[in-house]
Amino acid sequence: MPSRRTFILQTAAGSAAAMAGIRLAHATQGVSKDEIVIGSIQDLSGPIAVLGRYVQNGMILRVESINAAGGIHGRKLKLIVEDSSYDPKKSVLAAQKLVTQNRIFAMIGTLGSPTTLASMPVVLEKNVLHLFPVSAHSATYEPFNKLKFSTAIPYPLSTRIGVQQMLKMKGYKRVAILYQDDEYGVDVLKGAEEALKAAGLSLVEKTSYKRGATEFSTQMQKINAANPDLIVLATIVRETLGAIGAARQLGYKGDFLGSEAVHQPTVAKVGGKLVEGLYALNGTPAPYRGLPGNPKALEDWIESYKSRFGEDPDVYAVGGWMGVDIFAKAAEKAGPNLNNDTLVQALETHPYPRGFLGNQEIAWSPTKRVGPDKVRIAQIQDGKWLGVTDFIGL
Numbered sequence: 001m002p003s004r005r006t007f008i009l010q011t012a013a014g015s016a017a018a019m020a021g022i023r024l025a026h027a028t029q030g031v032s033k034d035e036i037v038i039g040s041i042q043d044l045s046g047p048i049a050v051l052g053r054y055v056q057n058g059m060i061l062r063v064e065s066i067n068a069a070g071g072i073h074g075r076k077l078k079l080i081v082e083d084s085s086y087d088p089k090k091s092v093l094a095a096q097k098l099v100t101q102n103r104i105f106a107m108i109g110t111l112g113s114p115t116t117l118a119s120m121p122v123v124l125e126k127n128v129l130h131l132f133p134v135s136a137h138s139a140t141y142e143p144f145n146k147l148k149f150s151t152a153i154p155y156p157l158s159t160r161i162g163v164q165q166m167l168k169m170k171g172y173k174r175v176a177i178l179y180q181d182d183e184y185g186v187d188v189l190k191g192a193e194e195a196l197k198a199a200g201l202s203l204v205e206k207t208s209y210k211r212g213a214t215e216f217s218t219q220m221q222k223i224n225a226a227n228p229d230l231i232v233l234a235t236i237v238r239e240t241l242g243a244i245g246a247a248r249q250l251g252y253k254g255d256f257l258g259s260e261a262v263h264q265p266t267v268a269k270v271g272g273k274l275v276e277g278l279y280a281l282n283g284t285p286a287p288y289r290g291l292p293g294n295p296k297a298l299e300d301w302i303e304s305y306k307s308r309f310g311e312d313p314d315v316y317a318v319g320g321w322m323g324v325d326i327f328a329k330a331a332e333k334a335g336p337n338l339n340n341d342t343l344v345q346a347l348e349t350h351p352y353p354r355g356f357l358g359n360q361e362i363a364w365s366p367t368k369r370v371g372p373d374k375v376r377i378a379q380i381q382d383g384k385w386l387g388v389t390d391f392i393g394l
Contacts, residue, residue, distance in 0.1 A: 028339040029128070030105025036071075036331065036338065037078045038324075039104035041094045041119055042111045046085035047212050048236055050266055051316045052111050055134055056081050057309050058320025059109060064308075066328050073336045077328070080104065084111070086211075088118035095119035099126040106131050106343075109323040113137040113184035114211070124148065129340060132323040134316065136260055137183050141369035146344055150370045151319075151326065151352075151362055153283050155184065155234075157394075158260055158375040159191025160198075162281040163232065165377060165392055166257055167199050172230040174204045176223045178216070178243050179234035181208040188234035188259045204228055213239065220246040229254040236261045240278075241271050248274065255279065260375075265314040268380045278380045279388070283372055284322075285358040286315045286385040297356035315385075318357050326352050326362070360391045 030037040040059060042052035059079060067076045080102050082094035091110070098104050099122060106129035110116045113135040120139070123130045129147050133140050136152035166172060177192050179185030185208060196202055205226035207219045220243060223231060231247065233240055233256055240262050247256075258267075258280035265286050267275060288294075289302045289312070301321075305313040326347075333350050334342035351363035352371070362371035374391035 028105065029103050031075070031338050034075055035078050036075045037080065037102060037104045038106050038108050038327065039098035039102060040079065040081045040107065040109045041084050041091050041098070041115060042081055043086040043115070044081075044083040046087065047238070048086050048112065050237060051264070052083075054314050054316035055109055055111055055320035057305070058313065058317035059324050061305055061308055061317075062321045062324035062328070066324070072328055072331045073338070075338075077324070084115045084119075086112055086115060088114045091115035091119040092122055095122040099123055099128050104128060106327065108132055108327055109134055109320055111135075113187070114182050116140060117183055120148070127340065129343065131327060134319055135184070137187055139183070144367070144369060147340065148369055149347055149364055151323065151372065152260070153372045153375050154370060155187035155259060156191035156194065157373070158281050158283070159188050159232070160195040161375050161392060161394055162257060162377055163192050163195035164198065165389065166230065166279065167195070170230070170255065172255075173201065174226070174228045175201065175230045175232065176205040176226055176228035177203055177232040177234065178219055178223060179206070179208050180236070180239070181210055184261070185234040188232065192232045209239065214242060216243045216246045219243070220250055220252070223247070224250045224252050231256050233258045233262055235259075237264065237266055237270075240267050241274065244271070244274055244278070257281070263378060263385060264316060265312075265385065268383050268385055271380075272383070275380050280378055280385070281375050282315065282378055282385075283360060283375060284315055284318050285376070285387060286378070287313050287318055287357065288384055295356045298358075301356065322357065322359065
């Protein structure tokens with residue numbers, strides 16, 4: 001498994017003959033006759049490194065398969081991944097390196113809202129495509145910029161849809177929230193408040209924690225005192241486990257609904273009995289081998305991932321794989337003359353369809369930069385995230 005701070009994946013260049021007759025109208029950064037350079041910023045050493053590893057590995061798996069098949073119009077993909085440690089300042093430095101020294105054509109799949117929001121201006125200022133960050137923050141698609149595309153349903157929208165659906169399903173009357181004190185957490189808070197307002201309700205308690213926190217007893221005491229029957233969690237991995245553990249120790253018997261960041265196999269696997277029954281929102285199902293109804297293509301994909309990296313994939317590996325796959329399909333549609341304009345046009349006019357990984361259709365337009373508009377609700381049952389709804393919208 002890759003462990004260096006900077007991972008560079010490059011296969012042998014395709015033959016010059018394969019590109020004979022192709023001429024770019026003008027030089028495009030990161031694109032040569034035999035190579036396309038793409039970059040990504042992941043947390044490989046910080047508090048969500050477990051997620052960054054999966055995203056990186058998913059990207060590597062798809063890059064390797066594309067290159068093994070001959071690349072894109074004869075060009076092989078070169079992937080360069082920088083480590084942010086989930087630190088916004090480090091993400092800025094990583095972005096500067098990627099766009100100025102490595103001269104990438106596109107930034108793909110940056111992990112985390114704080115790091116994405118800090119590094120994105122650096123990318124756009126250099127006229128580099130900013131594609132499919134692993135963040136559902138609204139700034140990934142607003143204000144409009146032709147160079148940025150989002151594959152994540154925005155946190156405010158997904159949370160609003162999810163909370164509204166949970167109110168219909170379970171009839172909750174007293175809802176509280178624990179949220180990370182940053183852009184990510186505030187977006188989830190906004191969606192929860194909008195859903196409750198539409199139902200004639202309001203939060204009975206809201207409290208936050210600092211990014212990287214490991215102790216949640218104070219926050220959960222405050223929430224438990226409000227006697228909620230549902231607690232919304234704008235947490236990630238260890239924060240989810242810590243918060244649920246603290247709440248249960250205080251005697252809380254109600255339900256939890258996690259944001260999209262909570263929906264990952266690591267939570268179910270590490271949390272064990274503590275997290276049984278936990279609900280969470282998601283835009284793509286968690287990949288599990290052997291589930292009834294799994295298509296053969298999914299079983300084969302899971303096996304290829306495990307053969308390459310020695311462990312089963314999770315939903316973040318799916319996200320990394322899909323990010324490269326969407327880029328590759330658009331680059332193929334863009335034709336041999338690959339540049340910002342031709343790739344943007346391909347993304348705007350060719351939706352990414354539902355596939356064997358269980359994703360919803362993702363479609364952009366010349367005026368729309370967020371692809372999906374629906375979300376699913378899943379629940380941990382017997383240690384696995386299983387869907388309790390199909391994709392639902394407002």
